[in-house]
Amino acid sequence: MELISSLKWRYATKRYNPAKKLLQEDLDKIIEAARLAPTSSGLQQFRIIVIKNQALKEKIVPIAWGQQIMSECSHILVFAAWDRYTEERIDEMYDFTTEERNLPKGRFSAYTDKLKSEYLPQTAEENFIHTAKQSYIGFGLAIAQAAALNIDSTPVEGFSADALDDLLGLKAKALRSVTILTLGYRDSENDWLAHLKKVRIPTEEFVIKYD
Ligand SMILES: Cc1cc2nc3c(=O)[nH]c(=O)nc-3n(C[C@H](O)[C@H](O)[C@H](O)COP(=O)(O)O)c2cc1C
Structure with a gap:
């Protein structure tokens, strides 16, 4: 699928089919897209924590504002940036x-x-603002690569970073969680968002031109 078609196909999935798991080779490609992301000065100031373990995914539900996607999805990727x-x-x-x-x-x-x-x-804190920004570049590329593989994902900022850092032992690695990306396959029948129109402002409004 052409990239634009993939980006139109994807949406922030609210319900996953828990029975459908990602193939390892697809997961590898999504991670590789993030690893290849450009970063400021090429420092690669972020890491990805890959969670497949069901018990651990369930522990993340209350940390992530009760979002059930955490337990229903196939994998959780946590994007964590250098703490300084x-x-x-x-x-x-x-x-x-x-x-x-x-x-x-x-x-x-x-x-x-x-x-x-x-x-x-x-x-x-100032350092972390900069390192966290770098992680968003990889985050975006991972979202795009997942869509290109027809894999659903949900970008998530709705979680308590401190609680997640504690659960995953990130402080000991001098990392702080920035975002979560859940991956899996949509449950179209039960996802209220699956059939709603994608909403974006028109290009004329989005682009400010100086010709
Ligand atoms: C950084 C970021 C954080 C987000 N956090 C959440 C979240 O915690 N829970 C959720 O359901 N959606 C979350 N979203 C999804 C957005 O609401 C969604 O991407 C946006 O409404 C556009 O819709 P679309 O992605 O379906 O095209 C987040 C998106 C981004 C980019």
């Missing part, structure tokens, strides 16, 4: 990059010094 920038995180990524590209170590040191001087004096 550190010298080590920046160096580690650039050491890896120079190694992968067979460049001399320190090739980017002027640039990483600049990044450190920019981010390290900021508060952890």
